[in-house]
Every structure is written in structure tokens, then in C-alpha cells.
Amino acid sequence: MAYAAIADRDNAHALHDPQSFITKYIWSQDHKVIAIQYTITAIAIGLVALTLSVLMRLQLGFPQSFHLIAPQNYYQYITLHGMIMVIYLLTALFLGGFGNYLIPLMCGARDMVFPYLNMISYWVYLVAVLVLVAGFFVPGGATGAGWTLYPPQAILSGSPGAKWGIVCMLASLAIFIVAFTMGGLNYVTTVLQARCRGMTMMRMPLAVWGIFMATVLGLLAFPALFVSAIMMTLDCLLGTSFFMPAVSSMGQPLGYNGGSPLLFQHLFWFFGHPEVYIVALPAFGIVSDLLSTHARRHIFGYRMMVWAILAIGCLSFVVWAHHMYVSGMNPYFGFFFATTTLIIAVPTALKVYNWVLTLWRGDIHLTVPMLFAIAFIFTFINGGLTGLFLGNVPVDVPLSATYFVVAHFHLVMGVSPILVVFGALYNWYPKMTGRMLNDTLGRIHFWVTFIGTYMIYLPMYYLGILGVPRRYYALDSAIQFIPPSVHTMNEWISVSAMFVAAVQLVFLFNLVWSFFKGKPSGGNPWRATTLEWQTPDTPPRHGNWGERLPVVYRWAYDYSVPGAKQDFIPQNVPPDKLTPVGHAH
Amino acid sequence: MNIWVAFGVLTVGVIIWFMLIRKLNTKSWERHGSSVHVRSARGDLGEVNVPPARIALWVFLAVITSLFGLFISAYFIRMGHGHGADHGAITDWHSVSKPPILWFNTAMLVLSSVAMQMARGALKSNKRARVNGYLVAGGVFAILFIAGQLIGWQQLHASGYGMTQGPAGAFFYVLTGVHGLHLLGGLIVWLKTVIRMRKREVELIDVRLSIELCTVYWHYLLLVWLVMFALLLFT
Numbered sequence: 013m014a015y016a017a018i019a020d021r022d023n024a025h026a027l028h029d030p031q032s033f034i035t036k037y038i039w040s041q042d043h044k045v046i047a048i049q050y051t052i053t054a055i056a057i058g059l060v061a062l063t064l065s066v067l068m069r070l071q072l073g074f075p076q077s078f079h080l081i082a083p084q085n086y087y088q089y090i091t092l093h094g095m096i097m098v099i100y101l102l103t104a105l106f107l108g109g110f111g112n113y114l115i116p117l118m119c120g121a122r123d124m125v126f127p128y129l130n131m132i133s134y135w136v137y138l139v140a141v142l143v144l145v146a147g148f149f150v151p152g153g154a155t156g157a158g159w160t161l162y163p164p165q166a167i168l169s170g171s172p173g174a175k176w177g178i179v180c181m182l183a184s185l186a187i188f189i190v191a192f193t194m195g196g197l198n199y200v201t202t203v204l205q206a207r208c209r210g211m212t213m214m215r216m217p218l219a220v221w222g223i224f225m226a227t228v229l230g231l232l233a234f235p236a237l238f239v240s241a242i243m244m245t246l247d248c249l250l251g252t253s254f255f256m257p258a259v260s261s262m263g264q265p266l267g268y269n270g271g272s273p274l275l276f277q278h279l280f281w282f283f284g285h286p287e288v289y290i291v292a293l294p295a296f297g298i299v300s301d302l303l304s305t306h307a308r309r310h311i312f313g314y315r316m317m318v319w320a321i322l323a324i325g326c327l328s329f330v331v332w333a334h335h336m337y338v339s340g341m342n343p344y345f346g347f348f349f350a351t352t353t354l355i356i357a358v359p360t361a362l363k364v365y366n367w368v369l370t371l372w373r374g375d376i377h378l379t380v381p382m383l384f385a386i387a388f389i390f391t392f393i394n395g396g397l398t399g400l401f402l403g404n405v406p407v408d409v410p411l412s413a414t415y416f417v418v419a420h421f422h423l424v425m426g427v428s429p430i431l432v433v434f435g436a437l438y439n440w441y442p443k444m445t446g447r448m449l450n451d452t453l454g455r456i457h458f459w460v461t462f463i464g465t466y467m468i469y470l471p472m473y474y475l476g477i478l479g480v481p482r483r484y485y486a487l488d489s490a491i492q493f494i495p496p497s498v499h500t501m502n503e504w505i506s507v508s509a510m511f512v513a514a515v516q517l518v519f520l521f522n523l524v525w526s527f528f529k530g531k532p533s534g535g536n537p538w539r540a541t542t543l544e545w546q547t548p549d550t551p552p553r554h555g556n557w558g559e560r561l562p563v564v565y566r567w568a569y570d571y572s573v574p575g576a577k578q579d580f581i582p583q584n585v586p587p588d589k590l591t592p593v594g595h596a597h
Numbered sequence: 598m599n600i601w602v603a604f605g606v607l608t609v610g611v612i613i614w615f616m617l618i619r620k621l622n623t624k625s626w627e628r629h630g631s632s633v634h635v636r637s638a639r640g641d642l643g644e645v646n647v648p649p650a651r652i653a654l655w656v657f658l659a660v661i662t663s664l665f666g667l668f669i670s671a672y673f674i675r676m677g678h679g680h681g682a683d684h685g686a687i688t689d690w691h692s693v694s695k696p697p698i699l700w701f702n703t704a705m706l707v708l709s710s711v712a713m714q715m716a717r718g719a720l721k722s723n724k725r726a727r728v729n730g731y732l733v734a735g736g737v738f739a740i741l742f743i744a745g746q747l748i749g750w751q752q753l754h755a756s757g758y759g760m761t762q763g764p765a766g767a768f769f770y771v772l773t774g775v776h777g778l779h780l781l782g783g784l785i786v787w788l789k790t791v792i793r794m795r796k797r798e799v800e801l802i803d804v805r806l807s808i809e810l811c812t813v814y815w816h817y818l819l820l821v822w823l824v825m826f827a828l829l830l831f832t
Contacts, residue, residue: 125649193660197653205649231656235664239671242771250760252767253689254675267761270689275674279667329607 041127042554043112046134048444050108053134054101057141059516061096064089066513073506075486083485084172087156090483092147094159095181098287099188100141102429106294107192107230108137110436111199111223113444117544118220120208120562120584122555124198133198136191140184147173147180155181158483160280163255163273167248169262179248182241189234189241199227208543210564214318215583217542217568218311221318222297225325226290232329233286240279247271277339281332288425289328293321295432296363299385301568302435303367305540306382307374308579310569312366320359320366327356337408346405353403357396364393375572375579379538380454384435387462388428395424398473413483416476419469427465434461434519441523442537446550447530453522457515464512471501541582542568605670609662654810658817661779665821668772669828675764676832693766695829696752702745703826709738710819713812720808725801729794732808735815736787739780746777765832772825776818783814 037045068089071081081089112130116123124130147154156172157165165171166178173181203224207216216224243254247268255276256268304311311317333341333349367389376382398420402408411417434457441449480487480498487494487502536545548558562584570581576590676690716731750770758766790807793799 126653193657197656197660200656201649201653204652205647231660232663235660236667238664239667242775243671246760246767246771252760253764254671254767270764272675275671278674279671282667 036554039131041123041131043116043124043127043130044444044552046130047109047111047113049134050104050112050137053138053141054105054109055520057096057144058101058105059520060145061093061101062513062516064093064096066510068093069506069509071485073503075488084153084156086485087158088148088154088172088177091156091159091161091181092144092154096144097426098159098291099185100144102291102433103192103230103287104137104188105433106291106429107199107223107227108134108195110219110294110298110440111195111227113440114219114544115199115202115223116206117443117547117552117556118217118542118568119203119206120211120543120557120564121202121206122557122561124202125206126198126201129194130198133191133195136187136194140188140191143180143187144184147177147184150176150180152176160277160284161244162280163244163247163271163276164257164259164268166244167256168259168266179245182245182248186238186241186245189238192230192234196227196231199223200231208561208564211543211583214315215564215567217297218300218314218317218321219294219297221321222293222295222300225321226293229286229293229325229328230290233283233290236279236283240276240283244276274336274339277336278332281335282329284335285332286328289324291425291429293325295388295429296321298436299388299432300363300367300370301542302381302385302432302439303370304569304571305439305538306377306379306385307371308377308571309370309374310567310571312369312372313362314567314569317363317366320363323359324356327352327359331356334403334408337405338412343405350403350405354400357400357403360396364389364396379438380449380451380458381435381439381538383455383458383462384431384438387458388431388435391423391431391465392428395420395422395428399424410479411476413481414476415472415480415482418482419472419476422472423465423469427469431462434458437523439538440544441526442533442550443544443547444551445527445530446533447526448533448537449526449530450522453518457519457522460515460518461512464508464515467508468505468512471505475501539578539580541570541580543583546582546584605666609666648806650806650810654813658814661817661821664775665825668775669825672768672772672828672832675768689763690765691763692832693753693758693763693769694756696749696756698745698749698752699826699829702742702749703822705738705742705745706819706822709735709742710812710815712738713808713815716808717812720801720805723801725794728801728808729791732787732794732811733791735811736784736791739784739787739815743777743780743784746773749773769829772829776822776825779821780818783811783818786814787811 036042040046040049067081068086070078071086112124115121150173152173152175154173155161155166155177157167157174157178161178161181167174169175171178203216203220207213240255243252246252247254247256251267253268253271255273256266256271257273258269259266300311300317330352331349333345334353337346337349371386398416402411402417402420438449438454441447475498476482478494478498480494481491487498533550535547535550538545543562543564544552546562547556563586564583565586566581566583568583570576570583572579573581581590712731712735716728716735719727719731750773753766753769758769760767760770786807790804790811793804793807
């Protein structure tokens with residue numbers, strides 16, 4: 013076969029090694045450096061969102077104690093917290109961070125196929141983040157329209173930031189989508205075209221499958237957000253009436269006429285629901301790999317898992333209107349979307365069963381990544397089952413405006429993916445830096461986060477069933493049906509949230525401290541099979557594989573193979589190099 | 598109607614997605630008869646069946662399909678909303694008079710696409726001057742198209758349809774604007790290719806891929822324009 017990879021040429025290193033500090037770490041085209049740039053930026057902006065949630069909880073737990081937090085501030089915090097967490101933290105971290113780091117390494121490639129485009133993608137993402145943050149400082153402050161930015165209220169003078177804050181938000185989203193599209197083209201093309209010899213699609217680790225499918229979803233769904241952002245910007249700045257109906261503000265009729273706010277909702281959720289899976293599918297994929305590695309057992313039902321990812325991806329485009337049951341839609345329309353919503357539970361449940369069956373009779377090592385992976389299964393089941401409630405129109409309508417929904421979506425698409433992010437960082441940090449994260453600090457971080465999360469969100473289900481409305485700045489005596497116990501419970505939730513937020517500082521400290529003082533990890537501390545652990549150097553050098561590209565002979569899950577000497581066989585070990593038990597070599 | 602447009606978009610997306618899935622069993626590292634040796638600025642990617650840039654272009658076309666499909670879907674929903682029989686509202690949708698220059702522009706874009714196709718065809722006969730001529734002609738026609746669109750905007754504006762005089766006019770500006778921006782993006786690649794062609798040391802084979810991909814992109818944008826033009830004419 014006349015295959016001549018760059019690896020097989022003498023000048024491989026000359027082609028790949030950048031020389032100066034700036035080309036190596038700042039304007040870098042190396043996927044690993046770009047991944048770390050994405051990760052650090054996403055975590056930094058995520059800390060802003062975490063701070064905002066702490067401020068919100070201070071207000072909710074102890075109303076009238078913090079005069080700094082005015083009602084308009086509270087709505088700004090809600091809006092920015094939601095938008096940052098969903099898009100600028102989770103999407104960017106899973107696809108820009110883990111996608112960039114893992115795809116080339118797990119597929120056995122030297123880099124992304126378009127490294128320059130990849131670099132631009134990061135810098136455009138950074139611009140998007142800066143424009144978003146600029147929203148805080150423009151006249152009128154950031155937008156307070158809620159993360160869904162529904163018109164008409166998003167651009168009416170009653171909402172905070174209706175003049176410039178909303179424009180910053182929409183501009184930032186549009187810029188983010190441009191950045192994501194550049195990155196996404198890279199991820200898809202790299203997975204399709206740059207796999208090393210032997211790495212068939214059906215031998216790829218599930219982490220790559222999840223990231224790949226999430227990228228495809230993003231490429232098809234983000235245009236919906238782009239369209240709505242453009243049209244709303246025009247409504248806001250030029251006075252068109254795409255979304256704005258004839259409306260009066262403060263007694264004065266505005267110039268709008270005939271626009272359709274519902275159209276915005278359709279466009280937003282046509283993006284918004286796939287977005288849930290853009291965040292969830294990489295988490296599904298990564299957690300599959302974590303469970304398999306740390307339970308020393310092959311993933312149960314690999315092919316089923318791949319098809320489930322594909323089925324979820326496909327179905328996620330036909331469920332969007334279940335976010336709009338309370339918009340007064342045609343009952344048949346609601347029935348259709350309730351049905352598709354319940355159907356999507358089938359492949360999802362299948363994945364949960366397979367994760368549990370992977371653990372069944374496994375040699376479970378309760379390492380920190382494994383703790384987070386198991387916590388993910390718990391949390392995802394808790395959040396997912398309440399999704400079955402909310403997927404049904406008659407149950408959703410009374411619960412829709414309550415804390416039940418807040419608890420549901422936080423557990424299923426906030427906490428669950430974040431637990432995977434933590435697990436994945438503990439798992440791959442040694443490969444990124446060559447050092448282990450501190451185990452004790454990791455366990456403290458895990459237990460406080462895990463238990464604290466339940467102390468926050470389980471009571472919220474209860475509040476929701478009591479009918480406590482979400483989005484309220486304060487529950488004062490005007491709401492007659494709310495018993496005093498609700499206030500006690502809100503204090504409890506707020507105090508728990510402070511603990512969970514504080515323990516993230518332990519994690520940050522661990523990240524920094526271990527970078528300098530952590531225990532050296534060696535190349536493959538978890539004794540894992542996938543290609544990224546088989547690189548000649550740790551952390552991998554530019555070009556990843558040294559002289560020759562790896563060749564893959566097996567799937568990614570050869571753990572505890574009967575008759576093999578070790579309890580794992582890396583993907584690049586040829587069949588004739590296997591050493592059966594009892595042989596010296 | 599609106600829901601069917603949404604499903605139309607969905608179907609197109611699924612078809613493209615399915616085409617990607619068909620690659621499930623391919624072995625991208627293996628060489629077939631038609632394989633291409635890929636060189637990039639950073640060195641070799643080795644031999645692959647399909648150049649990565651071609652895959653990336655097709656994926657990008659899927660993204661654009663989603664984008665324009667959603668714009669058109671929004672167009673129909675907004676139009677239906679204005680008619681508002683079931684909302685009890687009085688329609689605010691008034692068709693705008695289409696500037697006649699749009700016909701001229703359409704002809705320019707068709708000629709542009711034809712010229713690009715001729716350039717691509719001339720690649721096979723390896724005649725550099727002809728490739729260059731057709732390529733430049735293709736770009737010039739595209740620039741004329743964009744200039745014509747801007748004149749069309751002016752004419753529409755002069756006849757009293759600004760952004761705020763009803764949704765039909767606003768959609769006209771937005772749809773033509775977004776389409777024009779995509780064509781401008783294509784022209785940047787076209788310009789880079791033309792400049793490279795002027796250098797002596799650049800062989801025809803080096804720009805082959807760029808010209809082929811430009812041609813595909815041009816045909817695609819022509820298709821988008823024809824769909825949009827029909828939409829604007831008949832509503």
C-alpha cells in the first residue's frame with residue numbers, strides 16, 4: 013500500500029516544531045495548546061457565572077439583606093448565568109476544549125486537519141467572550157431578558173439592558189457561532205479524514221463519537237440561533253418588526269407592527285433543544301470511557317452505544333416545541349412533541365443501562381474520575397426521570413413556571429455534564445501536564461460537590477410541587493399560598509450553594525498547585541487502552557507521535573481480556589505482540 | 598405551512614447527516630485509484646481518498662443549507678403570521694415591487710457559475726491561459742452580481758420600501774444581504790486563487806482543488822439565489 017504519512021519522513025519534526033514562545037503558546041496552531049486555551053478561557057468565564065449564581069442565591073435565601081442586589085441586577089445575573097453556563101462554558105469546554113485535545117490524539121492524528129482555522133476559532137471565541145463581558149459595562153448594563161432572550165420584553169425599556177446589553181449579547185452569540193463553525197468543520201473533517209491506520213469508525217472511543225455527533229448537531233442547530241440573533245438585532249437597532257408585535261411602552265405606542273414573538277421561540281428552541289444534546293453527548297461519550305477504564309471492563313454494548321448516540325442526535329431535532337407547551341399551541345402539535353420527547357428517552361435509557369452493566373462485575377477502582385463518573389449516572393437518572401414528567405403536556409403546564417423545572421434542567425444538563433467535565437479533567441490532566449492532580453483534594457472536591465448538589469436541587473423539586481414560581485426576585489407576602497417553610501428551605505439551599513461554590517476554589521487550587529508540585533504521572537497512569545495514553549512523550553510533543561504514526565489493531569475497550577498478561581491491551585498492540593499468561597515475554 | 602417548512606429543513610439536514618454516516622465503514626487512510634496527495638502549508642497529510650478541504654466544504658454547505666432553510670422558514674412563518682386569519686390580526690404583509698435589475702443580476706450569477714464550470718473543465722485540458730481567463734471572468738460576473746444587488750437595494754429604498762416599511766421589504770434586505778456576504782466570502786478564496794495563479798512557480802495542479810471547490814460553492818450559491826429569487830417573486 014502506497015501510504016506515505018508525514019510520520020514516515022525524516023523532516024517530520026522540522027515541519028512541526030514551532031520555535032518561539034509566541035508561536036508555541038500564544039498564536040499556537042497545536043491542537044493541544046488550543047484545547048488548553050479554550051479550557052482556561054471557558055473556566056474563567058464559568059467562574060463569572062458561578063459568582064452570579066452565588067449572588068442570586070444570596071438574594072433568594074436572604075431577601076432584603078443585600079441592598080446591592082436590585083431587581084434588575086437579579087435578572088441580569090439570571091440571564092448571564094444561564095447563557096454563560098450553557099454556551100460559553102459547557103459548549104466551549106466540551107467541543108473546543110476536550111474536542112480539540114482528544115480528537116487528534118484518540119484518532120491517531122498529528123493535529124486537526126486545518127490547524128490555522130483551529131487557531132482562528134479560539135481567538136474568535138475569545139472575542140465573543142469579551143463582547144459578552146463588555147455587556148456589563150455598557151450604559152444600562154447587561155441584558156436581563158432571561159437566557160432565552162424572548163421578545164418583545166428583551167428589547168422593551170422595562171427590561172434591564174434593553175438598549176445596549178441585548179445588542180452585546182446578540183453580537184457575542186453571533187461571533188461565538190462563527191468561532192464554533194470554524195472549530196466544528198475541523199472536528200468533523202478530522203474525525204472523517206485523519207484517523208490513523210486501522211482506526212475504523214467502529215473502533216473509535218465513545219468519547220470521540222459523542223464529541224463528533226455533538227459537533228454535527230451544533231453545525232446544524234447553531235444557524236437557528238444565528239438567524240434569530242440577526243433578526244432580533246435588526247428589530248432592536250433598525251426598528252424592523254420580525255419578532256416585535258404592535259406594542260405600547262409606558263403608554264407610548266412604539267413603531268413595531270405585526271411581528272411574531274412565537275417565531276423567535278420556534279427558532280430559539282430549534283437551536284435550544286439540540287443544544288442540550290450538544291452538551292450531553294460529549295458527556296455521554298467521555299463518561300463511557302471513564303467507566304470502562306476505571307472498572308477495568310469493556311464498555312457494554314459498544315455498537316448499541318454508537319447507534320444510541322446517532323439516534324439521540326437525530327431525534328433531538330424533532331422535540332424542540334416541548335419547551336413551548338405553555339405558549340398556547342395547538343393540542344395536536346403538543347401531542348406530537350410529547351410523543352417524540354418520550355421516544356428520545358428510549359436510546360437515553362439504553363445508554364444508562366449499558367453504563368450500569370459496564371460496572372456490573374467490573375474491577376471497580378474508586379479513583380476520583382470514577383467517582384465523578386458514577387455520580388454522573390446518579391444525577392443523570394435523577395434529572396432525566398423528571399424529564400419524563402415535564403415531557404407530558406398536562407404535567408408540564410402547571411409545573412412549567414416553578415422550581416421543578418429549575419431542578420430538572422440543572423440536574424440533567426447542568427450538574428451532570430459538569431460532573432463529567434470534572435471527571436475528565438482529573439482523568440486527562442496527567443496527559444496534559446505530566447503530573448497527577450492531588451487525590452485528597454480531589455476527593456474533598458468530589459464529595460462536597462456531589463452531596464451539595466443534591467442538597468441544592470432535591471429541595472427545589474419540592475418547592476416546585478408546592479408551586480413556588482421561578483424567575484421571582486423575592487417571594488413576599490403577596491404570594492399567599494407559600495408557607496413559611498419555603499423560606500427556611502430557600503436559606504438551606506443558599507447555604508448549600510455557598511459550600512459547593514467554595515469547594516470549586518479547592519479544585520482551582522489543585523489545578524494550579526499540581527501543575528508545579530503534583531506527583532509525576534508517567535505516560536499511562538490509569539493503564540488505559542486508548543491511543544492518547546500511548547504517545548512517546550507526556551505531555552505529547554507537537555505532532556503527537558514522534559517518528560511514526562500509530563497503527564490500530566483493536567477496539568478501545570480491551571480490558572481484562574481472558575488469557576492476557578495485563579488487564580488492558582492498548583489499541584496499538586499488534587496481535588502477534590500479545591503475551592499470554594505464563595510466557596516470559 | 599410553517600411547520601412543513603421546518604420539517605423540510607430537517608429532512609435536508611438528515612439527508613446530509615445520513616451521507617456522513619455512510620462513511621462509517623470507510624477507511625480514510627487507504628488509497629484508491631482516485632486518491633489525491635494532499636499538501637498543506639504545514640506539510641503533508643499523506644494520501645487520502647478525498648481531500649479534507651472537500652469534506653469541509655460539503656459540511657459547510659450543510660451548515661449554509663440549515664442557515665438559509667431557517668431564514669426561509671422564518672419568512673413563511675412571518676408571512677403567515679401577518680395574514681393572521683387564526684390570530685384575528687390584520688395583515689401587515691405587503692409584497693414589495695421587485696427591482697427589475699434582479700433579472701440582470703440573476704443572469705450575471707448564472708454566467709458566473711458557467712464561467713467557473715468552464716474553468717474547471719479547462720483544468721482537464723491543462724490549458725493555463727484558458728483556466729485563468731474563465732476563472733477571472735467567473736469572479737468578475739460575481740462582482741457584477743453583488744454590485745447589481747446593491748443597486749437593487751437602492752432602487753427598492755428609493756421606491757419607498759426601507760427596512761421598517763413592512764416585513765417583506767425587511768426580509769428582502771436580510772436574505773439578499775446574507776446571500777451576498779456568503780458570495781463575498783467565496784470571492785476572497787477566488788481572489789487568493791487568482792493571485793496564486795499569477796505566480797510562475799505555481800503549477801496548475803496546485804490550484805486545481807481551489808478552483809474545483811470554488812466551482813462547487815458557486816453552483817451552490819446560485820441554487821440558493823434561484824430559490825430565494827423565486828420566493829421573493831411569488832410572494
